[in-house]
Amino acid sequence: MTEEKYRAAPYLAAVADTAPGERNVGFDKVQAYLERFGYLRESIVREVGVLDDPTEGALRKYQEFFELPITGIFDDATRESMMRPRCGLPDPQAGELAFATTCAWTDRTLTYAFDTGTDDVAGNAEFDAVRRAIQTWQNVGGLTFTEVALGSSPDIRIGWRPAADPDHSMVGGVLAHADFPPGCSVVTNTLPKPVHFDDSETVWSVGAAANAFDIETVALHEFGHIVGLAHSSVPNAVMAPTVASNFTKRALTQDDTDGFRSLYPAAPQAWSGWNSLGGSLTSNITVGTNADGRMEIFARGTDRAVWHRWQTAPSNGWSGWNSLGGVITSDISVASNRDGRMEIFARGTDNALWHRWQTAPSNGWSGWNSLGGVITSDISVASNRDGRMEIFARGTDNALWHRWQTAPNSGWSGWNSLGGVITGPAASGRNADGRLEVFARGTDGAVWHRWQTAPGSGWSGWHSLGGVITSEIAVGNNADGRMEIFARGTDNALWHMWQTAPSTGWSGWQSLGGILTSNIAVGSKAAGRLEVFVRGTANALWHMWQTAPSTGWSGWQSLGGILTSNITVGNNADGRLEVFVRGTDNALWHMWQTAPSTGWSGWQSLGGILTADGALGRNKTGRLEVFVRGTDNALWHMWQTAPSTGWSGWQSLGGILTADGALGRNKTGRLEVFVRGTDNALWHMWQTAPSNGWSGWQSLGGILTSDVALGRNKTGRLEVFVRGTDNALWH
Ligand SMILES: [Zn+2]
Ligand SMILES: [Zn+2]
Numbered sequence: 084m085t086e087e088k089y090r091a092a093p094y095l096a097a098v099a100d101t102a103p104g105e106r107n108v109g110f111d112k113v114q115a116y117l118e119r120f121g122y123l124r125e126s127i128v129r130e131v132g133v134l135d136d137p138t139e140g141a142l143r144k145y146q147e148f149f150e151l152p153i154t155g156i157f158d159d160a161t162r163e164s165m166m167r168p169r170c171g172l173p174d175p176q177a178g179e180l181a182f183a184t185t186c187a188w189t190d191r192t193l194t195y196a197f198d199t200g201t202d203d204v205a206g207n208a209e210f211d212a213v214r215r216a217i218q219t220w221q222n223v224g225g226l227t228f229t230e231v232a233l234g235s236s237p238d239i240r241i242g243w244r245p246a247a248d249p250d251h252s253m254v255g256g257v258l259a260h261a262d263f264p265p266g267c268s269v270v271t272n273t274l275p276k277p278v279h280f281d282d283s284e285t286v287w288s289v290g291a292a293a294n295a296f297d298i299e300t301v302a303l304h305e306f307g308h309i310v311g312l313a314h315s316s317v318p319n320a321v322m323a324p325t326v327a328s329n330f331t332k333r334a335l336t337q338d339d340t341d342g343f344r345s346l347y348p349a350a351p352q353a354w355s356g357w358n359s360l361g362g363s364l365t366s367n368i369t370v371g372t373n374a375d376g377r378m379e380i381f382a383r384g385t386d387r388a389v390w391h392r393w394q395t396a397p398s399n400g401w402s403g404w405n406s407l408g409g410v411i412t413s414d415i416s417v418a419s420n421r422d423g424r425m426e427i428f429a430r431g432t433d434n435a436l437w438h439r440w441q442t443a444p445s446n447g448w449s450g451w452n453s454l455g456g457v458i459t460s461d462i463s464v465a466s467n468r469d470g471r472m473e474i475f476a477r478g479t480d481n482a483l484w485h486r487w488q489t490a491p492n493s494g495w496s497g498w499n500s501l502g503g504v505i506t507g508p509a510a511s512g513r514n515a516d517g518r519l520e521v522f523a524r525g526t527d528g529a530v531w532h533r534w535q536t537a538p539g540s541g542w543s544g545w546h547s548l549g550g551v552i553t554s555e556i557a558v559g560n561n562a563d564g565r566m567e568i569f570a571r572g573t574d575n576a577l578w579h580m581w582q583t584a585p586s587t588g589w590s591g592w593q594s595l596g597g598i599l600t601s602n603i604a605v606g607s608k609a610a611g612r613l614e615v616f617v618r619g620t621a622n623a624l625w626h627m628w629q630t631a632p633s634t635g636w637s638g639w640q641s642l643g644g645i646l647t648s649n650i651t652v653g654n655n656a657d658g659r660l661e662v663f664v665r666g667t668d669n670a671l672w673h674m675w676q677t678a679p680s681t682g683w684s685g686w687q688s689l690g691g692i693l694t695a696d697g698a699l700g701r702n703k704t705g706r707l708e709v710f711v712r713g714t715d716n717a718l719w720h721m722w723q724t725a726p727s728t729g730w731s732g733w734q735s736l737g738g739i740l741t742a743d744g745a746l747g748r749n750k751t752g753r754l755e756v757f758v759r760g761t762d763n764a765l766w767h768m769w770q771t772a773p774s775n776g777w778s779g780w781q782s783l784g785g786i787l788t789s790d791v792a793l794g795r796n797k798t799g800r801l802e803v804f805v806r807g808t809d810n811a812l813w814h
Contacts, residue, residue: 091256121173374423421470468517
């Protein structure tokens with residue numbers, strides 16, 4: 084971390100430590116500070132210069148928001164914190180959400196204009212810095228900003244002003260101020276809304292400079308207020324109230340975009356088709372998020388090393404594959420340190436836990452280090468409310484073991500047992516009040532859980548949530564803070580259970596139907612609605628979603644594809660979900676929500692939305708069966724339920740077709756279909772018995788440049804014909 088020399092509010096340095104009931108010279112200035120930033124209401128009667136009861140209550144709230152020891156005493160830590168340069172707007176009460184929001188603009192198309200600049204930087208560099216900060220918020224999606232002339236009635240007016248600013252004083256330690264949208268304003272009830280920088284007490288810079296403040300960094304924070312965000316208690320967030328000199332923070336964190344999304348939910352969005360990210364993978368896929376919002380994916384290669392690739396910009400394209408080395412024997416787990424550095428965990432060939440971490444946020448990686456232990460499961464990572472990571476794994480005694488960071492971003496405790504006899508990896512979640520909770524399957528097949536009795540503190544005993552589950556447990560957090568867990572039942576359907584209120588008791592199990600052939604992945608960012616992804620029959624990807632935040636569920640819908648792994652869900656910085664799977668070719672495939680506009684409807688029946696002519700076959704029993712490529716490029720089929728009579732509904736056979744398929748009948752009467760995949764290889768799938776069920780997709784390899792043609796030999800053997808890259812006919 085940068086050593087911060089700059090001190091604001093220097094008058095606080097002279098105020099002595101003050102305990103409850105004490106009076107000290109200058110303590111009235113501490114009370115004024117607490118009132119100025121929203122901790123001590125002006126109307127509250129207090130004894131000036133004395134740390135009385137109302138002042139102690141305010142001081143404790145301040146210490147809680149800044150995650151200081153909550154002593155109720157004006158002490159060194161509190162004085163140091165209050166002397167940090169900061170924004171002029173008040174802090175909200177520490178609530179359940181790290182970010183806090185005020186209200187949103189009803190008009191989503193805003194205008195801004197520049198007033199007076201500063202002489203601290205050359206030319207109009209200060210305006211360009213503000214324009215970049217505005218663009219960063221606009222990139223999240225949901226609000227647009229257009230620059231206009233000062234005389235064109237802008238919604239926002241940006242300028243450098245004296246510290247004794249008439250609309251909101253910035254005298255003493257305040258760098259800048261803005262205001263919230265109309266309807267929740269604290270500075271002015273009229274337009275334009277101010278974004279004002281202190282030009283008399285503060286030195287401004289473009290980039291990090293000693294004793295100066297980066298304009299883009301502060302502008303990004305102030306425009307967070309303009310869009311409707313209040314201060315966040317997450318120290319790493321752009322919306323944290325304080326900022327250092329000689330420092331830049333020009334990218335939004337997850338906390339900031341979460342806050343933005345809660346004000347401006349993304350519209351229900353459509354999905355792209357499948358795209359290959361290549362590679363040859365031998366594990367499930369793991370997704371992490373860099374401090375700057377770029378997703379990064381991890382998987383084990385054929386060499387059993389960890390390989391990764393990352394978005395080159397938030398919500399954008401991907402780097403190539405790179406190896407992080409090691410020889411691992413589990414899936415990879417990833418979590419972010421409080422300061423934004425990602426850290427990955429996996430089991431080594433010695434069955435110990437190994438990890439490596441980014442040496443700086445969004446940056447390079449340490450070497451592998453062992454955390455010891457002898458573990459017999461994948462690893463679950465959770466973040467305590469104070470940012471300390473905590474990891475959970477099963478030991479050789481089948482009990483749940485854990486270890487935790489002893490301080491945020493710092494070293495680790497030894498292994499400790501949480502007891503129990505569990506039959507799979509643990510799943511962990513965090514309650515709305517900050518308490519971690521772990522879930523695991525017991526020897527009776529039921530879900531068992533235990534929880535921290537206070538945030539970051541000791542643990543309850545094991546308790547059963549009942550049920551008989553046949554998958555790992557997935558945990559989601561509803562928009563209102565209630566946890567919800569998902570697992571596959573003995574009927575292979577998806578079952579779920581939820582907290583009936585944040586941080587409190589649980590509903591019973593309920594079925595969401597479906598036929599699952601994988602574990603469950605849960606995404607939760609898009610518009611605050613949970614969305615679950617599973618592999619269904621025929622190895623296709625299926626999903627369902629809450630129809631409104633924290634409420635009911637859609638039916639199952641297919642996203643096609645041919646999956647050979649569990650599903651992983653990533654969150655783009657702009658709120659779009661993206662899913663990752665391993666295909667039958669062992670390559671990584673992904674698909675993502677496209678820009679807002681189209682709804683989710685459309686894919687429960689085919690309803691005549693075909694992208695190719697169908698193929699028609701006749702089963703051995705005489706029943707017709709039709710095959711078409713759907714708009715999802717998956718192969719869909721329906722069949723007569725008896726010869727010459729009614730038809731079944733459409734069902735997906737998955738797959739990713741780039742051309743019309745060819746259909747043949749084997750000598751034994753089994754139908755067989757052939758298609759070109761997006762990898763241009765020849766793929767096929769066949770009935771496992773005449774007139775009966777279907778195999779999964781299998782690749783026959785090759786590189787095709789044509790549709791597939793099919794013949795039948797005299798002996799009854801099928802023969803396929805295609806054009807290769809050499810334009811020759813291949814069969
Ligand atoms: Zn602020
Ligand atoms: Zn002002």
